[in-house]
Amino acid sequence: MENKAHALVAGVFVLVMTALLAGLAWGLTRDRKTYDLYEITTRDAVSGLAEQAPVRFRGVPVGQVASIGFDPQARGQVRILLSVERGAPVSTATFATIATQGVTGLGFIQLDEEAAQAATAQPLAPNDDQPPRIPLRPGFLDKLKTQGEVILDQFEQASTRFNQLLGDGNQKAFTQTLDSLNRLALKLDRQVDPALVSLRRGTDAIGSAAGEFGKVAQRLNEKNGAVDRLTAGTEALAQSAEGFNAVTLPRLNRAADELTRGARQVYRTANLLGDNPRSLIFGAGPAAAGPGEPGFAPPDAAERPVSTGD
Numbered sequence: 001m002e003n004k005a006h007a008l009v010a011g012v013f014v015l016v017m018t019a020l021l022a023g024l025a026w027g028l029t030r031d032r033k034t035y036d037l038y039e040i041t042t043r044d045a046v047s048g049l050a051e052q053a054p055v056r057f058r059g060v061p062v063g064q065v066a067s068i069g070f071d072p073q074a075r076g077q078v079r080i081l082l083s084v085e086r087g088a089p090v091s092t093a094t095f096a097t098i099a100t101q102g103v104t105g106l107g108f109i110q111l112d113e114e115a116a117q118a119a120t121a122q123p124l125a126p127n128d129d130q131p132p133r134i135p136l137r138p139g140f141l142d143k144l145k146t147q148g149e150v151i152l153d154q155f156e157q158a159s160t161r162f163n164q165l166l167g168d169g170n171q172k173a174f175t176q177t178l179d180s181l182n183r184l185a186l187k188l189d190r191q192v193d194p195a196l197v198s199l200r201r202g203t204d205a206i207g208s209a210a211g212e213f214g215k216v217a218q219r220l221n222e223k224n225g226a227v228d229r230l231t232a233g234t235e236a237l238a239q240s241a242e243g244f245n246a247v248t249l250p251r252l253n254r255a256a257d258e259l260t261r262g263a264r265q266v267y268r269t270a271n272l273l274g275d276n277p278r279s280l281i282f283g284a285g286p287a288a289a290g291p292g293e294p295g296f297a298p299p300d301a302a303e304r305p306v307s308t309g310d
Contacts, residue, residue: 033085035063036126040080040096040109041071042136048107049098055082057111062088065109081131082109089113090134093121097139110139 046068055063063084071079084090091113099110111134113121124132138146164170222228 035083035085037066037128037131038082038084038090038124038126038134039131040082040134040136041074042078042080043076044078044136044138046078046080046098046107048100048105049080049109050107053106053108055084055109055111057088057090059110062111080109082134086126090124090132091118091121092124093117094124095135095137097137099139 049065049068051065051068053065054061055065063082066081066083068078068080071077082096088111090111093114094111095114097110097112098107100107124134126132
């Protein structure tokens with residue numbers, strides 16, 4: 001009986017310790033945050049996205065994917081429920097995209113805001129019974145897929161046109177064009193060779209003329225050459241002009257002054273002859289007596305000017 005009692009005590013002890021450890025682990029791992037539900041709907045594929053996938057707002061973890069399934073209100077539409085912690089800045093300007101994590105290819109939900117509407121956006125009121133809907137926009141892979149299809153279509157069209165361009169008829173015309181270009185190139189080659197020879201001769205002639213011109217310039221610039229002589233002649237001419245100005249101009253000025261005085265004398269003589277022509281024969285005669293001199297006679301009253309009484 002004693003062995004059975006010890007075994008029973010040991011079993012109870014193990015069960016109690018196990019329960020305590022489980023409670024401790026649950027308490028340590030328990031998330032005490034409050035979460036709100038939001039939903040996303042799309043008709044596109046959500047490959048790579050799974051439940052418990054992280055939800056990030058501009059790269060900051062704010063929750064996880066609660067469930068993925070079909071929308072009962074719209075056939076063929078995928079409905080994704082997001083469990084987002086309360087306090088995350090989810091507003092009417094928030095939108096979602098499906099992104100991938102590095103090289104693993106695992107999907108997660110990336111939340112972001114429209115910059116133009118962020119200032120006037122209102123917070124989304126949580127409601128777990130009818131979760132608010134966040135619009136889903138195409139991600140990078142979706143855009144790449146769409147653009148890849150467009151590029152493939154354009155490449156296919158270009159290939160079709162290239163094949164049409166290289167058809168039998170166009171190949172023949174293309175071959176004829178190449179033959180014509182070949183013949184034209186041969187003709188140009190025959191005509192260009194003489195032209196090149198003439199051009200080379202002209203270049204040689206220009207080079208010779210340039211050499212002769214250099215020699216002439218060198219001779220002109222030599223000491224006691226034409227340039228030095230021309231400079232010396234110019235200097236001598238300048239000195240002669242300075243000597244002419246220093247000697248001749250004063251004499252010309254004196255001659256002009258004497259000519260002016262003579263002209264004045266001739267002018268006075270002409271005036272005298274005009275007033276008294278007899279003076280040319282009898283001379284000027286004695287000068288009339290002035291007032292206060294002997295022989296002065298006043299003019300007659302009749303000769304005086306008569307006052308008008310103004």
